Amino acid sequence: MNRVLKIVLVILAIIVLIAFIFFIVDYSRVKKGETPIFCILKDTALDGGTNVYIGFGYKVIDFNRLGGYDEIKIGSLFMKYEDFENEFKEIEQKPVIIESTGESEEKPKIHIEILDADGNTIDHIIKYAEYKEDTCDGINNYIITSRAGETYGIEVYENSCHVTLNGKEAVLNESDSNYLIGIIDIYMKDAM
Numbered sequence: 302m303n304r305v306l307k308i309v310l311v312i313l314a315i316i317v318l319i320a321f322i323f324f325i326v327d328y329s330r331v332k333k334g335e336t337p338i339f340c341i342l343k344d345t346a347l348d349g350g351t352n353v354y355i356g357f358g359y360k361v362i363d364f365n366r367l368g369g370y371d372e373i374k375i376g377s378l379f380m381k382y383e384d385f386e387n388e389f390k391e392i393e394q395k396p397v398i399i400e401s402t403g404e405s406e407e408k409p410k411i412h413i414e415i416l417d418a419d420g421n422t423i424d425h426i427i428k429y430a431e432y433k434e435d436t437c438d439g440i441n442n443y444i445i446t447s448r449a450g451e452t453y454g455i456e457v458y459e460n461s462c463h464v465t466l467n468g469k470e471a472v473l474n475e476s477d478s479n480y481l482i483g484i485i486d487i488y489m490k491d492a493m
Contacts, residue, residue: 320357327356331375337361346382349425353382364389367421371428371449397423398446399485413488420448426481427453430464430471441465443485457482 327337340354340361349367354360360380363373370389374380396414415423424447441454454465462478464471473481 323357324359327359327361328375331361331373334373336363336373337375351382366393367425392448395448396420397448399423399488400444400446401489402441402443411489415484415488419484419488423481423484424448426473426477427464427466427471430473430477432464432466432469432471434469455481455485457485 323339327339330337336352337354337356340356340359342352343355344353345351346353348365350365352363352365354363355378358378359375360378361373361375362380362382362385364370364385366389370385370392372385372388374385394416396416397420399413399415401411423445427445427447428451440456442457443455445453445455447453451466456463456465460475460478462473462481464473
């Protein structure tokens, strides 16, 4: 009987150790903004793509809300999506700010704050663009500050927009470019 108890305790200790290692690895990935690897995708919310993962004794929520809230949280299995409602409301109530660079008299420096759905769309377009090494001249026509406080440069060309962030650049597809140029034009004309 004593031997069976020792075997059970050793097995339980191994299980606890494995669970602890899984948690530590996923915790360090979450802190770097990466998705967990020792979890199973349980659910995806219809809020822009928030994913809920279940691990061995813990839960990870990878927020990806259309309103701009993009954080990864790790906690107990009892953690809920709603626990972070105040955090994402705080981010989502901030405006997206567009400023023209004011490089000429024809285009004076203008500051615009967008709070409505257009702000959500701009946030989404610039955030999920595919950034690569900077390939253009780096002369921005506009500066956009996202709800999360990141600052992007916007270079507007005849048929496209280039978005710069931290020395990297993304060339927007035609649809996103047209949308972004249209929104900027509408808000800039209203501000003049």
